[in-house]
């Protein structure tokens with residue numbers, strides 16, 4: 001007992017000693033954000049550590065992490081011996097981040113990090129230059145009042161169409177800036193090639209693309225608005241935003257902190273859109289990190305994740321240097337297998353928004369020298385486009401009310417396959433849904449409040465192809481939108497062997513329309529009968545229907561009546 005307390009005190013002293021040395025040697029302003037490494041005996045220690053400090057990377061038993069002073073002291077008190085490391089945001093000079101002559105006359109050569117104001121101007125200029133396909137979508141403002149914005153790029157850009165929504169966001173960790181400039185480059189690439197490159201035109205015409213290059217502007221511009229020099233991981237309150245989301249396993253506040261302004265804005269942004277797929281970009285590693293991060297369970301669509309991950313990384317291998325994305329399972333990893341985190345936005349978006357969002361670590365060096373930015377574009381841009389293409393594969397279609405034709409918000413669930421909220425919902429006003437799937441044969445169940453659920457079996461999916469499946473759902477009261485709808489006991493005998501007699505509730509009309517629906521909402525029988533001679537009943541043969549319960553609908557002029565029949 002005595003020994004372990006003493007050991008902890010020695011460790012704390014070592015850590016604090018290290019910190020004070022570091023502080024003395026560090027000339028630049030710092031935020032109190034400490035970057036350090038230490039060793040663990042077992043990966044299970046990470047489950048606890050991730051709630052105290054912000055783990056950045058784990059290689060074998062070596063952990064690199066960030067912490068504010070409080071978190072740092074806590075883990076020192078736990079007995080970990082820490083090495084303070086130089087902060088990644090301070091390693092380069094301002095000139096290496098913005099070399100004289102970069103931009104080469106045109107500011108959009110993407111070979112430097114823009115100032116904060118240049119960044120904002122670029123975003124609004126894109127929308128002004130391409131108003132038919134690009135608008136600025138405000139997400140919110142940071143703790144210090146900087147703008148957090150996305151661009152929406154699509155045809156009919158002001159409308160929500162029957163198209164999947166895709167979302168790229170970068171640099172939630174403010175000192176991981178490669179994705180920041182690559183996203184600006186990608187925006188420029190999409191806009192300037194629209195109407196020129198058929199592939200880009202089709203992508204913009206069939207997808208609602210949202211791109212937010214800078215998710216944590218206070219972190220990135222911690223050193224001032226004129227340079228990314230001094231960039232910090234955390235937001236202005238010293239909080240890791242990628243540990244600040246509700247967590248499927250660990251509850252609403254896994255990091256013990258209130259939701260930050262940035263987190264609240266991004267949660268509202270997810271609520272007001274309907275993202276199907278996306279990525280959030282990081283640095284400090286090179287790996288496609290797919291769900292889940294919080295627990296060891298595999299995602300329902302684990303095979304799909306591995307497929308799109310392989311596609312991303314295998315393409316990178318064709319254009320990057322030999323050692324790029326070379327670690328892990330050839331550049332991809334299940335998040336939990338690398339190291340567990342709680343409160344990450346990847347798991348939040350997957351679990352609560354059915355958004356297939358991946359964590360993409362695209363450069364081992366967090367704050368890449370500006371001279372490398374065009375190289376990293378070259379390594380990645382084809383993969384960035386391939387990954388966006390994937391949002392239009394799988395199964396997609398529009399769900400409508402079978403009576404009115406109105407688009408519906410409905411749920412699409414694959415029994416026996418879906419788990420942990422992996423079902424998707426259709427969106428309004430279009431009724432459009434998209435279910436991304438690895439190739440195979442699936443049964444999709446469509447349901448919506450007030451409608452008969454409907455299951456479509458043997459839906460065939462092929463990788464990199466689209467299966468279109470439009471669905472009509474039958475209202476529970478099939479005639480609720482028509483006047484004078486009544487339940488009327490009209491079927492005799494019931495149960496029946498197939499020969500039935502329908503008692504007509506009124507006479508004197510010219511036509512009677514009879515239809516039968518199966519209990520999953522499929523129209524299975526329909527006929528029109530002449531009843532103009534005033535008869536009180538009609539006879540029907542529905543003996544070719546398989547045994548089961550059916551809904552019978554009789555329409556006489558403007559009135560409709562429903563009953564149920566059991567076929568033996």
Ligand SMILES: [Zn+2]
Pocket residue numbers: 173176282283284
């Ligand atoms: Zn990161």
